[in-house]
Amino acid sequence: MTAGGTPPLLGNRTLNLTTFIVVSVIKTVLALFVLLTAVAYTVWLERKVVGHIQNRWGPTRVGPFGLLQPLADGVKFLFKEDLTPPHVYKPLYIAAPMIAVAFALTSIAVIPVGNSITIGHLVIPLQITDVNIGLLIILGVTSLGVYGVALAGWSSNSKYSLLGGLRASAQMISYEISLGLSLVGVLMLTGSFSLRDIVNAQSGTFWGFIPRWNIFYGGQFIAFFIYLMSAYAETNRIPFDLPEAETELVAGYHTEYSAMKFAMFFMAEYANMITVAAVASLLFLGGWHGPVFGPPLLRALLPVLWFVLRIFGFLFVYIWVRGTLPRFRYDQLMAFGWKFLLPLAIANLMITALVVALRA
């Protein structure tokens, strides 16, 4: 097994079909396994970190440092009684958590985690599929994720759920605009929708020591923070977790859900967090670029480590914010999104366009 810096990638079409299918299936299974494990351990991390922020221990009983807690939780969710309230609209009530979790897990398909590894004559990119509209696919899939939440709220036939679902869909549609606009600056600088191209464009340094990441470049610093704030709203996290505001809505759109169906919403939320963190790392923080050294295998796997570390950093900030900030009021949330973030995103877009035009 050898690996190069950026070897000429064999396009999927030049592989023969059987090899392509086998490789894709292996990669998909592996990616899903890693993602689901990461989701479980993000929950553990959140409980642990928030615990320490609030001066308590978090989970400690199951395994060392409570590390087996996610397994115990999983078993608990599987064996709990799955209540279905009598007034729900059943087909959609059952479908909603599945929709939420399916769309949350789909985006992983286009996220590259590193360069590529070579086995024999086969060059395998560390990505399930490299499409040249990768970013658009992620945006499309996340925009479909609204259905899970909205339908859960509606089909539960309870006022808290309905209000939560309505809030969630309004909030997600509103912040999707600033989220999309904040990414356009990076796209203009790179000139490609392919996530791999965007990362490759960020290799190298300025003046020998500042890494050539988009966040340091062309005013994308502002775009990064617009993205960060919109992403918090998109994933319904504190300080924008109005859809499930406990003090007003019991639990929002998943009030009527129990057992595994409830856990699926949880999984969807954390998977979305990981996707958002991955996109932020790829677009603004140079993806998997970092010091690479050692034997070939290490050379292939170190970039993956750098990428995972970035994602971990984002998740930690997510949790940190959750442990620190109070919740917004709903009108504040809407005013912030439409009257502050959106104009700022547009202004940033204009300036970036000007910079790109002047350099051309």
Next chain:
Amino acid sequence: MTHLIIFLFFGGLCVAGAVNLLVQRHPINSALSLVVVMGSLAVEYLLLGAEFVAAVQVIVYAGAIMVLFVFVIMLLNAGEEERTKGSRVAMLFGIPGMLVGSVLVGWVLIERTGTQTVSAGALPGAPRTIGWLLFHNFLLPFEVTSILVLIAIMGAVVLASHPDSDQGKKES
């Protein structure tokens, strides 16, 4: 071969979704069927090599417009529609008329184009090409459309605001 299988599968899904849209009695089910139709159309565009159009189809139609549809249905809390017998004229002439019409359209399309097929990716479909075309060859129509959308937005704002009540003042 794989293309054909995928095409037939999603084509079938598209038609099934469209039929389901008409058959379902609950508005929210109809709306969701429409989402299925749009999703399968996006896959068909992807098969043609029109990646950008496919992505926009999902983002704009399935992700934004249909969400608003579902949103409105949820807000209005629209119940199941009542089934009426319908007019006999529609049953007698509508269904045969629709069949004849679709056969006619299909026939004309086949006559005009022959049996030529376009291989995937042969026509421009990449975001770069579409952007170039939009801002060079079709700049005027593009800008005029954007003004049209702006007017529609302003109209919506005017319709939604209540100048008489003091609700608008409180917010600012």
